[in-house]
Amino acid sequence: MSAPKQSIPDAxxxxxxxxxxxxxxxxxxxxxxxxxxSGWFCPFVQRVWLVLEEKHIPYQYIEVNPYHKPDxxxxxxPRGLVPTLEHDNKPxxxxxxxxxxxxxxxxxxxxNLRPDDPHERxxxxxxxxxxxxxxxxxxxxxxxxQPSSDTKGLDExxxxxxxxxxxxxxxxxxxxxxxxxxxPRLVDFQMGPWAVRLWVFDLMxxxxxxxxxxQGGEHEKVWNRYRKWVKAIEGRxxxxxxxxxxxxxxxxxxxxxDNTAQSELAKATRxxxxxx
Ligand SMILES: N[C@@H](CCC(=O)N[C@@H](CS)C(=O)NCC(=O)O)C(=O)O
Numbered sequence: 001m002s003a004p005k006q007s008i009p010d011a012x013x014x015x016x017x018x019x020x021x022x023x024x025x026x027x028x029x030x031x032x033x034x035x036x037x038s039g040w041f042c043p044f045v046q047r048v049w050l051v052l053e054e055k056h057i058p059y060q061y062i063e064v065n066p067y068h069k070p071d072x073x074x075x076x077x078p079r080g081l082v083p084t085l086e087h088d089n090k091p092x093x094x095x096x097x098x099x100x101x102x103x104x105x106x107x108x109x110x111x112n113l114r115p116d117d118p119h120e121r122x123x124x125x126x127x128x129x130x131x132x133x134x135x136x137x138x139x140x141x142x143x144x145x146q147p148s149s150d151t152k153g154l155d156e157x158x159x160x161x162x163x164x165x166x167x168x169x170x171x172x173x174x175x176x177x178x179x180x181x182x183x184p185r186l187v188d189f190q191m192g193p194w195a196v197r198l199w200v201f202d203l204m205x206x207x208x209x210x211x212x213x214x215q216g217g218e219h220e221k222v223w224n225r226y227r228k229w230v231k232a233i234e235g236r237x238x239x240x241x242x243x244x245x246x247x248x249x250x251x252x253x254x255x256x257x258d259n260t261a262q263s264e265l266a267k268a269t270r271x272x273x274x275x276x
Contacts, residue, residue, distance in 0.1 A: 014248040016040055016063055021244040024053065028061040035060045037073055037084040041252055042066070043193035044095040045083040046242050050189040051102050053238035055109035067263065081264065081276065096128055099186050113186045124180055124187045127171055131191045132275050134164045139194055140269040142205065144259045158201075158209050165210075166219060169226045176225065177232035184236070192233045196243065203250075204257035 017025045017040035025040070036052065036059050038045045052059050064073050069080035076091035077084040085092040087105070092098050103114055115121050142157040168191070173181040178188050201208035216223040233239060255261040264276035 013065070013067075013251065014041075014244075015065070018245040018248055019243065020240050021242050024241045025061045025063070028059055030060060032058050032060040033088050034058065035062055035086040037062050037064050037076065037082055037086070039064065039066050039082045040244050041249055042082050043197060044081075046193035047095040047190055048083045048085070048098045048102070049242045050192065050236075050238045051099050051113065051186070053241050054111060054113065054184070054189070054236075055102065055106055057102060057106050057109055079264075079276070096132065096186075096190060099190070103186070111183060113184065113189070115180060115185060120180060124185055127168060127179065128187050128190045130164075130168055131187070131194075135161070135168060135191065136194060137269065137274050138164050140256070140265060143200065143253070143256045144261075144266065144269050145205075146259050154205065158205070162209055165226065166222050169222050169229065172225055172229060174225075177228050179229065184232075188229075188233060189238075192236075192239060195230050195233055196239060197249070197253075199246070200249075200253045200257070204253060 016022070021040055028036075034057065036045075036048065038049065038061055040063060051057075062072075064070055064082060066073065066080060066082045073082070073084060074080050076086055077093045079093065081093060083093065083095055083098060085098050085101075087101075092101055099113075103112070115124070138157070138161040142154075142161045145154050145157045147154040172179045175181065178184045179191075180187065198208050210223055210226070211217070211219070213224070213227070214220070252261075256266060259266070259270070268274065268276050
């Protein structure tokens with residue numbers, strides 16, 4: 001893989017949420033015992049933010065730039081990553097762990113995002129793990145790949161990513177619309193933030209490659225199921241309430257697409273490691 005190019009100056013980094021997400025941020029500025037240290041653009045943050053919004057848990061939203069880690073963040077999370085939660089003055093981090101914590105800590109806040117059946121609950125955790133260990137790394141291998149003359153390599157990365165997405169989708173309840181049936185569960189919000197960012201491949205990598213309806217061949221059924229799922233996710237109020245203007249994501253994703261991003265995730269992808 002070619003050496004990363006010089007990174008784009010910070011000036012292009014849009015400092016705060018916009019559109020619907022800005023309204024949500026503005027509504028959560030008051031002091032609260034639960035504080036979300038956030039980056040408006042971050043899909044790992046959005047996982048946690050979705051759960052807070054879905055369950056109407058009171059929280060204070062605190063915007064930080066995790067690429068210029070302020071002491072307020074490092075004091076709570078030595079890894080300096082967002083999302084970081086401060087709950088009754090105690091820190092917690094790692095998006096999937098925090099999501100589980102919110103379920104445990106706020107049992108009276110509906111909806112319940114874990115099924116009661118222990119087997120289904122455990123099964124969904126397998127597919128959460130799959131998102132983090134397969135889908136997100138292959139998303140980034142595809143996004144950060146530099147084709148130059150090697151378009152075959154780019155298509156390999158595209159197919160690897162689509163293969164993982166298909167394998168994940170094939171595990172969904174047949175009817176849905178959500179992964180496990182009629183109700184959304186944590187796993188839906190663990191994958192949702194990446195699903196609503198797939199436009200980056202159309203804009204920056206020559207297309208995502210999900211076949212159009214009726215053209216999915218042997219995979220027609222699974223892609224139809226994926227479309228049903230993603231429509232349901234995009235329709236959630238929580239998703240709308242945590243999404244900023246697309247144009248503000250562009251400089252951030254362009255750096256990944258050019259393989260110049262210097263985030264922990266970009267570096268991990270370059271060196272063949274998984275999610276930081
Ligand atoms: N495993 C972490 C990953 C979080 C993460 O990578 N967050 C990014 C922003 S999207 C970050 O804080 N990056 C700072 C850096 O790369 O230094 C989680 O699931 O919470």
